[in-house]
Amino acid sequence: MLGWxxxxxxxxxxxxxxxxxxxxxxxxxxxxxIFFVAVVLFLISAIFGGIRGRRI
Known part of the structure; x- marks a missing residue:
């Protein structure tokens, strides 16, 4: 998306x-x-990845 x-x-x-x-x-x-949409999607992905990564 950043490429676009x-x-x-x-x-x-x-x-x-x-x-x-x-x-x-x-x-x-x-x-x-497009840049701001990419940044928002990255932040959402990082937050959910951090939440899912902490569960064991």
Missing amino acids: ALTFLVIALIAAVLGFGGIAGTAVGIAKI
Whole structure:
């Protein structure tokens, strides 16, 4: 998922260099959303992994 966020960030940078401001802004917005979703999913996974790992 972080790969997708990085891909959209690269697309945004290329679009910004070429002067496509609207596309660049949209790509940055999508990259931010995907990044934060990935972080939230990682935290949820870490919490549940920690809870399940403590049971013996």
